[in-house]
Amino acid sequence: MTLSSPQPASAPPAQTSASQDDLTVNNVEVVYHDIIQVLRGVSLTVRAGQVTSLLGTNGAGKTTTLRAISGLLKPENGKIREGTISFAGRTLSALNGTEVVKSGVVQVPEGRRVFKHLSVEENLRAGAILGRGNWHADLERIYTYFPKLPALRHKQAGYTSGGEQQMIAIGRALMAHPRVLLLDEPSLGLAPLLVAEIFDNVRRINREEGLSVLVVEQNANIALRNSDYGYVMENGRIVMEGLSAQLASNPDVKEFYLGVTEGGARKSFRDVKSYKRRKRWM
Amino acid sequence: MSQPSAPQLEVQGVTLTFGGLNALTDVSLTVPPGEIVSIIGPNGAGKTSLLNCISGFYHPTRGRITFGQHDLSRAAPNVVTGYGIARAFQNLELFRGLSVVENLLLARHTHLRYGLLDSLVFYGRASRQEAENRAYVERIIDFMELEQHRSHPVGTLAYGIQKRVEVARALTLSPELLLLDEPMAGMNVEEKEDMVRFILDIQREQGVTVVLIEHDMGVVMDISDRVYVLDFGQLIAGGRPEVVSADPRVIEAYTGVAEQKHAVGA
Amino acid sequence: MPASRFTQTGNYRTKYQQDQTIFATYAEQLSVIVLIGLLLLLPLILPKTMLRDVNMIMIYAVAVIGLNITTGYTGLINIGQAAFMGVGAYATALAATRLNLPFFLAIPIGGIAGALVGTFVGLPSLRLKYLYLAVATLAFQIIFEWGVGHTPLLAQGGAISLPQVQVFGVKATFFNHNFVWYYLILPVLVVMGLLWRNVLRTKHGRSLIAVRDNDRAAAAMGINPGTAKIMAFMIGSFYAGIAGGLFAYFQKAVVIEDYGLHISIQLLAMAIVGGLGSLPGSFLGPLFIVTLDRLVGNGSQWLGSQNLFPAGVDVATALRPLSFGLAIVLFLMFEPRGLANWWRLSRLYFKKWPYKF
Amino acid sequence: MELLPQLLIAGVVIGSVYALAALGFVLIYKSSRVINFAHGQIIATGAFIAFALTQRGVNFWLAGLIAMLATFVLGMLIERVFLRRMVGEPIIAVIMVTIGLSSVIDGLIHLTPYGAGTFSFERPALLTGQGIELFGLPLSKTQIAGVLMALGLLGGFTYFFNKSTLGITMRAVADDQMAAMSVGTSVERVFALAWAAAGLTAAAAGVILGLMSGLTLGGLAGIGLKVFPVVILGGLDSVVGAIVGGMLIGILENLSAGYLDGIVPGGGTREVFPFIILIIVLLIRPYGLFGTKEIERV
Amino acid sequence: AQKTVTLPWSGAITGPTSDAGASYAAGVEDYCKYANAQKMLPGITLNCVTRDDQYNNANTQRNFEDFVGNLNAPVFLGYATGGALQLKSVIQETKIPTLTASYHIGIIDAPDNTYTFLPVSSYSENIVALMEYIAKKERGAKVALVVNPSPFGRDPVVDARKAAERLSLKITDVQEVGGNNLDNTALLKRLESQGAKYIINQNTAGPVANILKDAKRLGLLGKMQFMGAHYTGGEDLTKLAGDAAKDFIWATSYYLYDEGNQPGIQLVKKIGAQYKRAGDTIRSVHYTSGMQAAAIAIEAMKRAGNSPDAAGVYKGLISMNGTRAFNPGFAVGPVTFSAKDHIGAESQRLLQADATGNFKAITGAQRSALFQLIHPMK
């Protein structure tokens, strides 16, 4: 049966116990084109079996962090100058993209990037290039997570809607049997209902397959609600971290990421002031 | 028909078909001059397609779109722009290799009125007009707070800044109607606030009509004068924001909750 | 006037109009005058066969500016520029031999003919992009060659001889031919270069670049991408036509082989080696390619006499395409912005001189 | 009158050679969106390698096989050394690299005794003797072999691209390299493979062409140009398109030679007719009969 | 003191038609060196320059300017039809006597024809001779012309039409076929359907060989007689077409390699061996024709005595007639030139290929009387 997950998931209790299967990013610095420094010593941990979120302003370096982990910096002319990234006893920072995927870490790129000219099913099959397991069975597994997809299997992915494309992109990544899934802004440009649906699905996969997830989000609200632990990044540095619930109640996070006043009421966009309070960590 | 100061945008029974698939079905709506009108709806509902129809990138299979006395239904994009309608794209469509200034100068194309021969000799008319329009561009740069990026190639700018350049460029066209397709996608609350401030200023200070596509219900509810909701290519609701957000069909199709509660935690 | 206009290191301009100038500092203006002076004296110091190469370089430069207009600035890949040259050459030849027009009228007629045909051939660009357009221009090149071969009026590709010209009482003969034509080609090249430089700083020039970078966004700016593309083809093939007219006179006769596919490719190579979308590159590219060819040709005469190669191998024939191809490939791999970039860097260097950067 | 069917058959025969030549083109375009202007030169290289081997007493079939292996490696090398650095560069740059390469290979062939002159294969026993006759049109065994070879290779590749995971991945890479990398595809390997496979088919095409009409550098390399109408008609990224396009162009060429040449003074219309068709196809259906339409949304 | 005089040649050592050009260049070069070795020109050392122009006229022009402008060559040995036509006015102006490898009659037609000479009979004359042969065999026969798509190929068509009229032959078709033609089924089927029995080719050997091979496959060799002008035949053809070349009839002025009893051929073999040329090169008729051109030029210089300048060479050339005709032995007749006569060895033979691929003469050396009627000189 396809639904059986390899490892019955009971969420790990706390942040304390370090596990072999944690993904750790240790003091990483990244430069593009040898001169543009984007990450200035980033450290974070994705605990095994948990959902970890990474928040931050535009251009903070979130995508860059994911690229550093998944070995996709090189095509962008970027490289890790300092620090290490390790997972399951391997040093990911020394590997290329293919090897990282082999070691069980797969990224769903920002903006979805489905293969536009391939059918939905071919998109998923393209995810099975490393030939783990039986792709027929895997397809069925993905279809149970995303019941909308089977009906579209022969449709060209370029003509599916944004939400469907996000599902295809996640499904495609799952075909490679990852142990850690990196999601880059899955909610980008999606309608609220779809955002909720995507996150529900991610949560479910996380639970059923014991898959660790690192999700980069602008929608802090939904990300914090659906993760166990969170990091906030600005200007290439981690400026804050904590259990998601703790983060959500931090006044700065509230003000700058959740858009609620200290009182707890939602600010109106109509009343934005030109004068802005300075962030405390700056 | 009376002639208001700024013309009104009128979409009448527009249907758009892509090989059997109806991206839009019989959509009719009105955008009165000076208002901020938002269009919301699930992904693939046809919002961008509607904007494409207005701005001339697609032509409706059936129906009519007018802007004042201009019929937009069959007009090419550059013609629509000439009527005073500007657009910022959902997926950045900037001239990536050019600097911010050059991007904005391009938006002055229709305001520069000299011929190829003037260009060849570049004396008098061409030279003078170039300088005048350059000054105009600098004012927009000031307004949109893009000074420090002025001469950088836009391709190297951060995503959020590029979005702002996109809006600035549309504004440089001196439009009467501004079409904004998800100008705040991928921004955090703080950055959204900045963008909202620009949009409000554009509307208030320059009297520009704005059509806005946005998924952030907070923004939509706060700043729109009027909201239309699309679902599967059909218009399912339209009216004042608070009325629309309470509409059960909208809740079912789109928002999922009666009012966007920004409460934290599960 | 501030002395800084001599060695301006920063931007001290106070008017937008000053941003428009081509040669900003006195140093630059001076260097241009010196350059033109040197160019005027060049034939007096150059050996005769080299003068012929210089003339070829200048004619090709006119065609390469045109190619840059379509391909470099507007992004419409054109593998048929030699055919446009051919159109100009044949028009010029007909004007000179059938209508007995003098050269200063016959050559512009070549340009106009080029522009007309170019406009027509450019029409597919309204629908076609990138590679597809490239293939369409390639098809035009082949159809052109075939068409000439089947047109008795054009001697079916055989030679149509052109009359020798007489300027200011000087008659061009076999022995002063290159000399006379040098002084005819040089001004044409300078004027053609200046005209294009002017267009570049105006809305017309910008609109071409806009269409290249993103034609949908260009349309949203009120630019009609179709008009812009057609205009690019029109101007680009006008330049080609002028070059063709010059070439017709310069070669003393028009034959189809001078306007074949390999010439189109050579022009593209010149544009690329010079730097796509760059005016200085349009001069440097032809200079480099022709010089390389001559050097390799001479070098291989020596190499060939060393008996290093098996019988039946002509070293020059092997090394010339080899070096030509390698030049293209290496430039694209290691200096995709072409010689124009070296030019730019060296100018920057002198601007900041004596300060190193 | 039996002229028409005969022209059609002759068209199919020559068309299958075009198809074979076009196949290598399509393979490269399909995975990397590169148009290879040096394909004709690779075809020539394959043919001359085979020829040089037979000259040295190697059995014809073995020579053909070695030539295919050699161009397989050559394709891979070209990708590795030249094209890999060009990933992400503008289209025109990549096109020009292949144009440059065509000159380089031309030059290299000129360094061998095969650059100038015309040569012909010693026909192997299997291909000599009477062929078959269709509608009164005698076909040589070489021609039949050419058709079979073309159909076999083309069928195989069609199946490969549509059904095998590697085939799908190659298409995926063409679509979005970054996304393909994100699921663990080695884009480099895919490109190298595509070029290698193209090289292999090029040698096959070259040998068949050499058998049919002798070996000259110009003639063999020139086939690289003839292939354009074929792939534009069939669709740049379609293997099926290469077959159909090849056959159609072959047939149309023959029809024009059969019927138009009588009308046009001087004839020789087959040289230009395919290119006129090419322009028409481009205007009506730029992505060809079977090619993928670019998805463009704003 | 020894004077140095340049004997220059520019032609296609590579590129289109290089199969002919490479051997031709070797012939020119070797004969020139041989002349130096033999001290044929007292007090003069020849500077033997052969330059590849890749069949590209711009290169030809450049070479010409270099030869004449810098090296002061008193004579020019050219190659292709296109290049020769383009240079006509320049040659007229510079008065440099010129001999080309192209035997295109237009080169010596007016205007601007004072200084251009053909070493042997023209393509047109070749073809008229072939037509005379046909007319003798079969009255009112149907003939088709297959020509190269270039001035080189098209040139003889006019004269062929005139000849057909006089000989009451019927020209059913004129078709252009170039080097890229891979399949001639349609062509041959059409010619067959028109009932053409004699197919006259004006081309290089490559395209002709392809046509012959296809004709063999289609079983047409028995029904059609293929024939051709100078550049269609010889070793090249039999090498390419194999047994399909059997019975091909070829018109040329040259002696062939296997006519070892001819003094000219003996010289060819001797020089070829001396300069270590490959067997294929020596066997090629183009090697012989290269020597013919060089020999004529050198003889003209010799006749110019101690003033081997352009005028002297011209005088030397036009002195070759009557008792002063020049016979180097490469072609079947003596080379005769005069102010009016610009064709060297006018005589030619028709030869036919046998089963082993050797061409055997089927006529004696003769001039075509008819040709002089339809294409009178001057």
Ligand SMILES: Nc1ncnc2c1ncn2[C@@H]1O[C@H](COP(=O)(O)OP(=O)(O)OP(=O)(O)O)[C@@H](O)[C@H]1O
């Ligand atoms: N390929 C690249 N070359 C040069 N600079 C780059 C490149 N990619 C990203 N950058 C720069 O690195 C910085 C961080 O970019 P990154 O994409 O990681 O940010 P982000 O946090 O993901 O932002 P967003 O929320 O907008 O996606 C930005 O300033 C960006 O301009």
Ligand SMILES: Nc1ncnc2c1ncn2[C@@H]1O[C@H](COP(=O)(O)OP(=O)(O)OP(=O)(O)O)[C@@H](O)[C@H]1O
């Ligand atoms: N050029 C096109 N060809 C075919 N179908 C198209 C095209 N453009 C849009 N569509 C289809 O029309 C429908 C509406 O798309 P549209 O982009 O307008 O949605 P949207 O509401 O803007 O969605 P989102 O919020 O994701 O931007 C989708 O099903 C889409 O696949």
Ligand SMILES: CC(C)C[C@H](N)C(=O)O
């Ligand atoms: C010299 C020759 C080989 C003939 C050549 N084809 C020409 O152009 O005339």
Ligand SMILES: [Mg+2]
């Ligand atoms: Mg990002």
Ligand SMILES: [Mg+2]
């Ligand atoms: Mg949209």
